[in-house]
Amino acid sequence: MADVDNEKMVAVVRRLESLTRRKLIRWTTTDQDDTYLFNSEASSVLVGSTNGDGEHPLFVQILSPDGTVTESLETDKHVAEDMFAPNWFQDVFDLHRRARRSATDADAVLDALLEDLGKLEPPF
Amino acid sequence: MDLWLGIVGLALALYQIRKVERAAIAAKAAVDQSAHQVNTISLLLLVPELALIERELDLAAQSEDNEETRRLVREWLHRAGDLRGLLAVHNPMTAGLLEQVQASISLASVAQRELGKGKLPANGTRRLRESASEIVVLARSESSQIRASIEAPKPLPTLMDDLRGVGRRVQKWKRKVSSHG
Numbered sequence: 330m331a332d333v334d335n336e337k338m339v340a341v342v343r344r345l346e347s348l349t350r351r352k353l354i355r356w357t358t359t360d361q362d363d364t365y366l367f368n369s370e371a372s373s374v375l376v377g378s379t380n381g382d383g384e385h386p387l388f389v390q391i392l393s394p395d396g397t398v399t400e401s402l403e404t405d406k407h408v409a410e411d412m413f414a415p416n417w418f419q420d421v422f423d424l425h426r427r428a429r430r431s432a433t434d435a436d437a438v439l440d441a442l443l444e445d446l447g448k449l450e451p452p453f
Numbered sequence: 454m455d456l457w458l459g460i461v462g463l464a465l466a467l468y469q470i471r472k473v474e475r476a477a478i479a480a481k482a483a484v485d486q487s488a489h490q491v492n493t494i495s496l497l498l499l500v501p502e503l504a505l506i507e508r509e510l511d512l513a514a515q516s517e518d519n520e521e522t523r524r525l526v527r528e529w530l531h532r533a534g535d536l537r538g539l540l541a542v543h544n545p546m547t548a549g550l551l552e553q554v555q556a557s558i559s560l561a562s563v564a565q566r567e568l569g570k571g572k573l574p575a576n577g578t579r580r581l582r583e584s585a586s587e588i589v590v591l592a593r594s595e596s597s598q599i600r601a602s603i604e605a606p607k608p609l610p611t612l613m614d615d616l617r618g619v620g621r622r623v624q625k626w627k628r629k630v631s632s633h634g
Contacts, residue, residue, distance in 0.1 A: 373559035396562030
């Protein structure tokens with residue numbers, strides 16, 4: 330369970346994951362490997378994997394309008410492997426996965442691939 | 454005779470009140486217009502400055518000049534921050550640009566971190582440079598529109614306009630007095 334300080338951050342993570350899943354917000358790639366940016370009017374959010382490999386440790390950072398990190402949340406690789414890892418580790422993992430799909434336009438790529446594969450099917 | 458003197462006196466008093474009111478409105482409009490013009494001029498001056506930074510950043514990154522790239526990323530961060538400040542108060546028609554500028558500030562912040570960690574300039578600023586290039590194109594287009602939309606100031610009323618106004622009021626009063634009489 331997240332401690333009191335993390336509660337708001339975890340709420341933000343869950344809300345972002347939900348909005349991304351419903352395609353109501355879009356993420357973009359950044360110059361940091363495997364790190365994605367969502368931009369709102371008041372601030373920005375970064376979600377990424379520290380080692381750029383899509384695995385824990387994963388981080389979420391809230392940036393102020395001038396680009397400084399104001400709040401952050403980071404998972405721990407060893408704790409993540411533990412069966413008693415906090416639930417929010419999974420939330421951050423889900424958000425990261427969704428953000429990557431959004432930023433790389435994975436759905437459009439998959440749709441195009443499915444269409445191409447459909448053309449290869451024999452017409453019977 | 455007394456009635457006519459009273460009417461003329463009242464007309465003059467009304468004229469004075471109207472004149473003072475109009476001067477106050479004109480003064481407020483002038484202050485508003487000056488603030489808007491300062492903002493607009495700052496915005497128009499910032500666009501070529503951003504274009505120059507964007508071009509230099511591209512050159513520095515492509516020649517893998519780490520120190521110069523870092524300096525230009527910092528410079529972009531500051532100037533983009535200035536642009537965001539101006540856009541936030543300037544014009545609702547620039548809302549789309551404002552969002553892009555905000556994203557470029559975040560991207561600059563990430564690029565700064567990556568360069569600090571030793572990433573090569575061309576690779577460490579690729580997304581920032583794409584974003585900067587888009588912003589320069591958009592900002593140029595917006596600044597052209599702003600230039601075209603700047604109106605010439607309206608001329609202040611002349612003495613003849615004032616006299617015509619007084620004449621109209623006197624006529625109105627005369628009609629009112631005769632209808633009651």
